[in-house]
Amino acid sequence: MPNKSKLRGANFPSAREEMPSNQQDIPAAYRLAYTDQDFLLREELRGLRFHLELQKPEMILKEHGVESTIVIFGSARFLSPEDADAALKAAEADGDPAKIRAAKREQRNSHHYQQAQKLGELIASHSANCDENEQLYVVTGGGPGIMEAANRGAMEAGGRSIGLNIVLPHEQEPNPYISPEFCFRFHYFGIRKMHFMLRAKALIVCPGGFGTFDELFEALTLIQTGKSKRVPIILIGHEFWRQAINLEFLRDEGVISPDDVNMISIVDTAEQAWQQIVDFYQLSPGQCIRC
Incomplete structure (x- = not known):
């Protein structure tokens, strides 16, 4: 009987x-x-x-059939409601007025954590009704705060999500809600940001600081210059974003084109952000974005 195994495999x-x-x-x-x-x-x-650094995540995500993602950016500093409540109780017990004021701010800002968590849940729940090759995956920077919230929402809804962590001078551990097979670590910010954009079908930006602004304006620049396809860029939180950026001022000063102000939209809730994605891609229940 012929030995078919000899017909297979490399010579070296x-x-x-x-x-x-x-x-x-x-x-x-x-x-x-x-x-x-x-x-x-x-x-x-x-x-x-x-x-x-470019190739490792690329190969792993392709092997798992990950083609379409929703990227969620935002501050690493926001606490979950339960952690914010605990911090306020501790501050009140301490009695320091400055600590109490800071803890009350953290409690107020925990609303942003809730919105990101809800987003993760909405995306994962929608994807549960799709063909396995057409699912949407939540992508975050892999750290705490808004990133943790979005990964947490996806996990609690039974979905898998991706975290793109970065080596920093101060230690940053990946949050525990990232799917282990999709928990990546980067040395180079540039390669990490490329992975955010490679499969992104929408970017949702919660309030944040320098890192969030960097990621937001990187995406805007890529789309404005035609280096990336146009995808929805949705900011959550009118109160924050109307004070933090003023695209109308940039337009009036002539440093951006009049149409550039339409590159972003601002909403107040996770449900509104998700609805904009549904409308942009004309999704219906059980239907996914096709690449």
């Missing part, structure tokens, strides 16, 4: 098969280049590390 051993088990005992010059960490971390190989 794989790089993994030829990797020595006693790598640390081998002189540096003799180590296989792809197993030599000191060599891979050399300044001259930054371009290769760029490529690796």
Whole structure:
């Protein structure tokens, strides 16, 4: 009987098969280049590390059939309602007026956490009715605050979500609600931001600071210049955004085009943000965005 196994497989051993088990005992010059960490971390190989950071998440997401995402940005500093309530009680027990004022602000801002959590829930619940190859996945920066809330909402609705964490001088751990197979860590901000945009069918931006503004204006620039397809960019929270940015002023000063002010829309609730996505893609129950 013919041995069909001989008709399959490569003629050469794989790089993994030829990797020595006693790598640390081998002189540096003799180590296989792809197993030599000191060599891979050399300044001259930054371009290769760029490529690796781009390629690793790309390959994993493709292997899992992830094609369409909704990106949710926002502050890492906002607390969940339960944590904000606990912080206020602790501040009141301490009796320091400054701490009490700060804790009351945190309690008020926990509303933003709730909206991001609801968004994650809405997206994951919608995707539960779709073909597995056409699901929408929540993507966040993988940290606390708004990021945690969106990943949490998706998980609690039974969906999977993605976190793109970044190495920072102060330690930032990924939040516990990211699907483990989609929990990525980056060294380079630029590659991380590229992954935010690669599959994004909409960007939803909750109130935030410098990082949130950076991500928002990066997306606006890519769309304005035609480097990216136009997708909905939805800001949540009229009160915050009307004071934080003024596109009408930029238009009146002539530094952006009149139509550029229409690149964003502002709503107040997660439900309103989700409805804008539904309307943009003409979605109906059980229907997903097709890439």
